[in-house]
Amino acid sequence: MLVVETVVRIRRERAGGKSIRAIARDLRLSRKVVRKAIDAPEGAFTYHRTVQSLPRIGPYQERLDTLLTENEGLPRRDRLRMTRIHDLLQREGFEGSYDAVRRYASRWTAARRKDAGYGASAFIPLLFQPGEAYQFDWSHEDVEIAGASVRVKVAHLRLCASRAVYVRAYPRETQEMVFDAHARGFAFFGGVPLRGIYDNMKTAVTTVFTGKDRVFNRRFLIMADHYMVEPTACSPAAGWEKGQVENQVQTIRGRFFQPRLKFASLEELNGWLEDECRRWAAMQSHPEQRDMTVAEALAAERPALQPMLAPFDGFHETEHAVTGTCLVSFDRNRYSVMATAARRPVQVRAYADRIIVRCGDAVVAEHARRFGRNRTIYDPWHYLPVLARKPGALRNGAPFQGWELPPALTRLRRKLGTGDEADRRFVRVLAAVMSDGLDAVEDAIRE
Template identity: 85%
Template sequence: MLIVETVVRIRREHAGGKAIKAIARDLRLSRKVVRKAIRSPEAAFNYQRKVQPLPRIGPYQDRLDALLEENEGRGRRDRLRMTRIHDLLVREGFDGSYDAVRRYAARWRAARRKDAGEGAPAFIPMTFQPGEAYQFDWSHEDVEIAGKPMRVKVAHMRLCDSRAPYVRAYPREGQEMLFDAHARAFAFFGGVPRRGIYDNMKTAVTAVFTGKERVFNRRFLIMTDHYMVEPTACSPAAGWEKGQVEQQVQTIRGRFFQPRLRFASLAELNGWLEAECRRWAEHHAHPERGDITVAEALDMERPALQPILAPFDGFHESEHAVTGTCLISFDRNRYSVMSTAARRTVQVRSCHRSCNSPQKWALKIP
C-alpha cells in the first residue's frame, strides 16, 4: 500500500507534465500502480482484498468453524481459550501459527455480529463515591481439604471506590454463610458502605419483577437494615451492573486458586485467603489512581464508611412440620424435637458454626 506522501508526489508530477513511464521508473513502481494513484480521488489509495487466502487454515476451515461454533454454545466458565483451540487443530495435523487461528476467530465473530445485525456493545463506566457501595457475588472453586478434593463456594465482596477485595470459602451457599461473609467482610474493611449491589440469588431475592422491583428475603432485609445498607439487585443476565466483582471472580480464580490449593481445613484456607487479600491490596495499584495502591485507597475510603454498631445474629430461619413421631426434616437430615411440638409447625433457626449465636440451631414453637 502506498503512503499518502507518495500518492501526492505521483499526482503532482503527473500534473506538471511528467510521463507515467518516467514516474514509475523514478519511484520504482509499476505503471499500473501509478495510473491507479493518478485516477484515485483526493489521494485516497486504499487496497481492499476481495478474497482472503488461507494457505494454512484452508484445509481445516470447516473443523475450525465447528470448534468455534461449539465453543460459543458453552457457558462462560467452560469456554476454551484460543490457545486450546489451536492446540486441538495441531493435534489433527494443522501446522499453522496461533496468530492465524486468533485472527480467523476474530473475523468469524465479527461476521456473526454483522449477520445478526448487531454492532459492538457500548458501555458507560460507573463511578462511585467513597463509602457509597460494595458489590457481592459467589463463585465455585476446586480445592483440596485434608487430602480430599472439594468444591467450595467462595463469597466475594469488593468496595466500589477503593477496589478493596475480600473473599472467604464456605462448604455451600446457605443464608447463614451469606450473613457470616458480610460480617467478616465489614470487619475486614473496617466499616459498612451505604449500598450493596447483588444479583438475584435465592438467599437474598424472593421474587423478581419488571425493572428493578424485587421482593427481598425477610431475613436478608433484616440483615441489611441492621447494617443500614440499601440493597440493590441487578437486572437478570446483566453482569456488567456489578462488573467489578465479576472481574474480581476471574482475577481471584487465576491468582489465588490456580494451581489447586491444598489445606488441612477450611479455617486454614480462609486464613490464607484473608492474608492474600491484604497482600494483593498492598502490592497492586488502584486501576484509576495509579499513584496509590488499593490498600492506601482503602485507608482513604475507611472514614466514609458507616461504623459497625453491633454484631448481627446471622441465623437462617425456616418453618417445618413436626411428624407424629416428633421428627423434623431439616437440611437433608432428620432431628428429634420435644413431644409438645408433635404435629405442629415450628420455626427452625440455623447458624453457621462461626457466628455469634451460642447455639448452632434452635427450635421455636409459634
C-alpha cells in the same frame, strides 16, 4: 491487489512520458488497473468490494440472520458458538463451509455496530465516593479439603471506593451464608457502606420487573435494614453494572485459588483467605490513586463508613416435623431434638455454622451444622426422659453409643460395671440430672 512497488513503478514510468498502453503491455496488467494506480492518491491502491456474493449462504441468509439476532439477545453463557450455528444450518440443508458462516457473522456483527450507540461494547467509567457502595457476588472454586476434591462457593465483597476485598468460602450459596458473609465482611472492613449492589440472586430478589423495579426477599430486606444499607439490583445479564466485583472474581481465582489449594478443613481455608485479603491489600496499588495501596485507601475510607453496631442474626427459618425417634430432617441430614418435641412441628433456624431448633418459644436443640448427607447427629441428653422410663435402651440405644460423659459420671459408670441392674442404677443417677442439674449430680458423685 497491486503491491506498493508495482504502483510506484507505474506512476514513475507514466511521469517519464510512457503511454498507458505500453505500461500495461510491459507489466501484463489491464489498462483499467494502470489508470487506477495512476489516479490513486499518494500511491495507495486498495480494493473494497461493495457487494459480497453469497453463492452458498444466499438461500439461507434470512435464517442465518434470525439465528444471529436471537443469539445476540441471549445471556453470554447461553449463547451458541458459531460451530453450533453452522451445524443447525447444515441440518436444514446448508452445504457451505464453516468459514463462510464465520465470515458472514463477522460482517453482520460489524454492520450492527457501525453506530457506536447501538450494541457497542462501550461503557461509562464509574466513580464512587468513600463509604458510598459495595458490590457482592459469588464464584465457584475447586479446592482440596482433608484430601478430597471439593467445589466451594466463595462469597466476594468489594468496597467500590477503596477497592478493598473480602472473600470467604462456604459449602452452599443459601441465604444464611449470604448473611454470614455480610456480617464477617463488614467486620473485616470496619464499617458498613450506604448502598449494596447485587445481581438478581434468588436469596435476595424474589421478583424481577422491567427496569430496576424488584421485589426483594423479606429476610434480605430485614438484614439491609439492620445494617442501614440500600440494596440495588443490577439489570439481568448486565455484569458491567457491578464490574468491580466481576473482575475481582477472576483476579482472586488466579491469585488465591491457582494452583489448587489444599487444607485440612474449611475453617483453615477461610483463615488463610482472610490473611491473603490483608496481604493483597497491603501490596496492591489503588488503580486510581497510585501513590497509595488498597490498605491505605481502606484506612482513609473507614471514617466514612457507617458503624457496625452488632452482627445481624442471620438465620433462614423453615418448618419441619419431628419423628417419633426425636429426629428432625434438615438439609439431607437428621438431628436429634428434646423428647418433649417428639411428633410435633418445629422451626429450624439454619445459620452458616449451626442450627437451632425451636418448638414454640422453647429451644429444643442446638447442633453444629453438618454439610454431608445421610448422617444422623445425636445429643444423648435429648433422650434422657425416654431413657428414664426405658433403662434397657442404654446398652443398644443408638444415641448412647460412644457417649462422652463427664469425668465423674464416667468413673461411676465404670465402677457400677455391666449388666441390667448396673444399667438401671446408672440411669437413676442420670435421671437426677433432669431435676437437680448436672453440676449438682457430679458434686454428689465426688462426695
